[in-house]
Amino acid sequence: MIIVRMNNTAVECSIAASELQEMGLTPEGIGAGDVRSSAFMNQLNREIGAQLGFDPKTDILMMSKNMMNDGSLRVFVMKMSNEDIQAACDRIRSAAEGVLKHVTQDRIDELKASEGNEKGRVLGEIMSAVMNELASVVTDPGFPGLTRDPEVVSRPAVQYARYMARLSDMHTCIRLSRLLNDLPVVDSALFRQGSDYYLTLGVNSGDEREIFDLRRMILDYSEELTINSPEELHITENAEPVIAENAVSVLAKL
Secondary structure (H helix, E strand, C coil): CEEEECCCCEEEEEECHHHHHHCCCCHHHHHHCCHHHHHHHHHHHHHHHHHCCCCCCCCEEEEEEEECCCCCEEEEEEEECHHHHHHHHHHHHHHHHHHHHHCCHHHHHHHHHCCHHHHHHHHHHHHHHHHHHHHHHHCCCCCCCCCCCCEEEECCCCCEEEEEEEECCHHHHHHHHHHHCCCCEEEEEEEEECCEEEEEEEEECCCHHHHHHHHHHHHHHCCEEEECCCHHHHHHHHCEEEECCCHHHHHHCC
């Protein structure tokens, strides 16, 4: 996920399609606001609000989310204080008054009475004036806009993720656990189903290098790797628990 802090009141986030897939999020779910998508968007809202110094007593956060053609998600969040709200409402009132000044009954009568090219010219003048007034609603001359050097941060979309590795035997479980023991695995368990072993991991890290190393290690030793997958729930409910807690730490000592 790439986070661009545009100024003191606005942040834009871009989340790649691959990251959305890892979190189990779909364009349809995001559009419909399903449970998993809503939970992620609420978490993102809280993180951005903290970056912008959001005060829930006096401020509001305006969020716009857009699915891009490549399957990625772009989120724009703006903080509005009471002063910002007042300024926006003032612009709306001013635009409404301006529209009324341009669309008078005399101007309408002039349009109706004109003919041919003249009718098109008068209509064009009226519509142009109206559009200029409406544009002033969303164009705040006092808005600071993009800073000269916006703050750009690239990190995984979520710091905590669930991993599950399918391993062929206990010896492989031990070897992999010795490598994982120095990485940010905060909880782990080992299950057996048939001849396969399943090592489940809760990983909490925002360091891309750590995540890369962890995934590379698991892929080197495992038959299959899943991330934030519903399959983990099936395994934990139906497979035989071998080590219920701190499996990586326990296996690493063997």
